[in-house]
Amino acid sequence: MPLLMAKRALSGLPSGAVLEVLSTDAGSERDFESFARLAGHVVDCERLPDAVLRLTITKA
Numbered sequence: 939m940p941l942l943m944a945k946r947a948l949s950g951l952p953s954g955a956v957l958e959v960l961s962t963d964a965g966s967e968r969d970f971e972s973f974a975r976l977a978g979h980v981v982d983c984e985r986l987p988d989a990v991l992r993l994t995i996t997k998a
Contacts, residue, residue, distance in 0.1 A: 939963070940959055940961040940963055940966050940969075940970075940993075941966070941969050941970060941973060943959075944957060944959050944970070944973075944993075944995060945973070948979070948995065948997050951997050952997070953997055953998060954996065954997060955996070955997045956994060956995065956996050956997075957994075957995045957997070958992065958993070958994050958995075959992075959993040959994075959995065960986075960990055960991070960992055960993075961990070961991045961993065962988075962989055962990055962991070963991075964989075966991050966993065967983045967991055967993070970983070970993050970995065971983070974995065977998060978998035979995050979996060979997055979998050980995070980996040980998075981993055981994065981995045981996075982994045
């Protein structure tokens with residue numbers, strides 16, 4: 939679900955925009971990295987306390 943919501947949000951943003959996503963879904967890191975590779979975006983992942991991932995996506 940986080941990936942779908944991020945895709946929708948990115949579609950309305952200009953190239954170079956940055957989207958931050960917080961997720962507790964353990965598979966999000968892998969999913970977002972695959973998505974970014976296919977779409978040409980850049981994604982950084984940071985692990986926060988309480989099993990929260992902060993994913994920062996820079997739109998291509």
